[in-house]
């Protein structure tokens with residue numbers, strides 16, 4: 001997984017996922033442990049983990065989330081005796097692809113990293129740390145979910161289970177690489193702590209498919225767009241991690257293709273009016289989340305020479321075109337009205353943040369928030385109700401994306 005997903009959630013309950021360990025990039029004694037909200041600061045003597053500042057965890061609607069699902073239903077869905085639509089040959093072929101492990105030797109660091117980090121100062125340094133931290137959390141979220149799915153599906157469908165395990169390998173690598181990046185800033189995300197302390201959002205399996213597919217594909221488009229931009233404009237390259245994005249994003253693309261195959265094997269999630277409504281809902285949710293998040297962090301995108309809104313619209317349009325190959329309906333994001341609605345949501349969100357930062361008492365803050373939340377909800381609803389684009393295909397094979405690995 002690469003992107004942060006889901007501002008909105010159809011069903012939510014919190015559950016913990018026991019027995020999951022971090023991917024091997026824990027905080028080290030010489031670094032300050034970052035719980036969730038890091039600020040670049042000199043290494044301080046590490047406090048015992050339990051007493052560290054838990055209040056630093058910023059749980060907002062837009063923070064990267066951890067997910068859990070109904071694993072029993074997942075087992076049913078991938079039981080080849082129950083589900084005759086499962087094309088095991090396709091999954092075996094995909095498994096071979098994952099076993100090839102194209103990026104086994106890709107994530108090797110060099111001394112440029114630390115030197116670049118030391119040179120980065122001022123506001124860009126702080127916002128850059130936040131970028132590493134949020135990206136690491138999003139990647140780690142994918143690791144946890146895929147690892148558990150790999151474990152739970154072993155008996156029912158060993159091929160699908162092994163693919164999930166190999167995807168969790170990829171995500172652990174991505175999260176670990178980002179966490180090593182944080183170490184260049186004398187910080188580290190305490191992934192073990194995050195595993196235990198964060199709330200998990202529950203999605204039913206079909207929602208996991210929609211949300212995760214979108215998350216992987218939007219992650220692919222974000223990484224490849226940043227990579228291409230910095231390759232053309234190397235003067236904006238502040239830190240070598242972006243040079244790794246070209247191969248890295250192919251992992252995300254493969255993950256997305258696997259979810260595409262999973263959805264094809266569950267046509268009931270793609271072929272009725274409910275599937276169309278949910279498809280549009282998840283597209284809107286993922287696009288709005290990214291747009292609002294990024295518009296709060298324009299300093300980062302401008303710092304690497306991008307125009308935040310142009311970058312986001314490019315990513316949204318490309319992701320939507322890719323998604324139209326599999327989802328039965330998508331949003332008309334290329335209609336200029338869609339962007340106008342997103343921009344109005346940014347304005348409202350900015351006002352909401354400003355209310356949160358005032359000195360008012362909580363009651364007054366909440367009263368001030370009511371009309372703003374109503375306005376945001378109304379914009380969201382209007383965007384959702386815009387005439388959609390019918391998409392997908394009965395003959396999926398013709399629409400299969402052609403990828404260059």
Ligand SMILES: [Fe+2]
Pocket residue numbers: 001002139142170171174251252
């Ligand atoms: Fe990833």
Ligand SMILES: [Fe+2]
Pocket residue numbers: 001002142171216251252255
């Ligand atoms: Fe991924």
